[in-house]
Amino acid sequence: MTIEEASKFFKNLVTETDETSEIKVYKKFISILSQLESRGLSEDQLRAIESKLDAFDIDIPRENRKKYYNKRLSEFITYLKKEFSLISEGYYMTIGMSLGMSLGMSLGMTFGVVFCGSNGLIYGMTFGMTIGMSLGLAIGAAMDANAKKENKVLSVKCK
Structure with missing residues (x-):
């Protein structure tokens, strides 16, 4: 299944349901x-x-679609992270x-x-937790900015 076909498939699923949480999963895909x-x-x-x-x-009809596609979405994001560093x-x-809070609390x-x-x-x-969290946020924000410059960031937010 090509990326374009998969995109059309999920757009079709959006029109088939009224459940907001299910629509969010499809829109993220x-x-x-x-x-x-x-x-x-x-x-x-x-x-x-595509493989x-x-x-x-994904094109096989499912009974609990939301649960199935939500799990596949998580797997797909993990795959893109591992294989393409996205x-x-x-x-x-x-x-x-998280790391800053943990280390800051223990050192504090x-x-x-x-x-x-x-x-x-x-x-x-x-x-210690406050200082650690602040430092962790600053370092993480810098690393996120660097990843964005390298075009390695995917927006997972639904539109």
């Missing part, structure tokens, strides 16, 4: 597929993507914030207890 079409991929890359779409068997918007910022607890005794535990943890 459509958005990603249209971005891939306009990306100027090589023939080999297009064939790889992945074929492997999903990431979703805010990917690095999310990771940076350690230094809070060392410098302020048992009363410093809460203050150190709070301060």
